[in-house]
Amino acid sequence: GDSVTQMEGPVTLSEEAFLTINCTYTATGYPSLFWYVQYPGEGLQLLLKATKADDKGSNKGFEATYRKETTSFHLEKGSVQVSDSAVYFCALRGSAGGTSYGKLTFGQGTILTVHP
Amino acid sequence: GAGVSQSPSNKVTEKGKDVELRCDPISGHTALYWYRQSLGQGLEFLIYFQGNSAPDKSGLPSDRFSAERTGGSVSTLTIQRTQQEDSAVYLCASSLAPPDRAGETQYFGPGTRLLVL
Numbered sequence: 001g002d003s004v005t006q007m008e009g010p011v012t013l014s015e016e017a018f019l020t021i022n023c024t025y026t027a028t029g030y031p032s033l034f035w036y037v038q039y040p041g042e043g044l045q046l047l048l049k050a051t052k053a054d055d056k057g058s059n060k061g062f063e064a065t066y067r068k069e070t071t072s073f074h075l076e077k078g079s080v081q082v083s084d085s086a087v088y089f090c091a092l093r094g095s096a097g098g099t100s101y102g103k104l105t106f107g108q109g110t111i112l113t114v115h116p
Numbered sequence: 117g118a119g120v121s122q123s124p125s126n127k128v129t130e131k132g133k134d135v136e137l138r139c140d141p142i143s144g145h146t147a148l149y150w151y152r153q154s155l156g157q158g159l160e161f162l163i164y165f166q167g168n169s170a171p172d173k174s175g176l177p178s179d180r181f182s183a184e185r186t187g188g189s190v191s192t193l194t195i196q197r198t199q200q201e202d203s204a205v206y207l208c209a210s211s212l213a214p215p216d217r218a219g220e221t222q223y224f225g226p227g228t229r230l231l232v233l
Contacts, residue, residue: 032220034221036224042226043207043224043225043226043227044207044209044224045224046221046222046223049221089159091159093220102147102149102164102171102172103149103161103164103172103175104149104151104159104161104209104222105161106158106159106160107158108158109158109159
């Protein structure tokens with residue numbers, strides 16, 4: 001079935017450091033890909049998304065590019081801030097006919113802590 | 117406008133009791149989803165509603181779990197004869213359109229934290 005694998009955390013960075021959180025997926029067809037973020041004490045929020053190969057999603061300085069050839073959707077940010085400390089989830093929603101059609105399949109989450 | 121709301125925000129119950137969790141989706145959203153977030157299993161899909169029907173119930177872990185949606189709006193997730201392994205945060209999400217629209221975004225509620233003693 002469809003699945004998502006994220007790099008293991010936790011990730012600890014200093015402010016203004018470069019961030020990469022790796023995400024790879026297994027899916028049939030052409031899934032949509034998402035990054036969700038969960039700030040401390042808050043619910044899941046959509047951070048960015050991409051719906052087809054080579055699409056780049058971006059928001060709040062974060063970017064991720066849908067790479068079908070490597071089945072990846074790595075999250076990057078050039079200069080992190082303390083306020084970016086949160087748990088980040090990579091997710092896919094399968095295309096029609098696949099096992100993940102409709103529902104989101106999530107990675108295990110990566111805890112990011114940014115120190116001043 | 118208002119987001120997805122869930123109630124109660126916290127629920128403590130004794131093993132063997134039944135619990136009901138409620139979700140109010142964003143007004144006008146036709147699709148509604150339930151997920152569960154637990155330490156051991158991460159985020160897991162439970163069930164998906166389109167209108168009042170549930171085309172995908174594949175994530176419900178046992179027949180103790182059921183859900184319904186009435187009037188194409190509010191949904192209730194019921195867990196019968198709760199067990200300690202049911203302890204988790206239960207999340208509800210809704211989306212404006214059916215998921216066959218690529219990239220259709222699911223908006224999540226704050227969750228109900230369930231603790232079974």
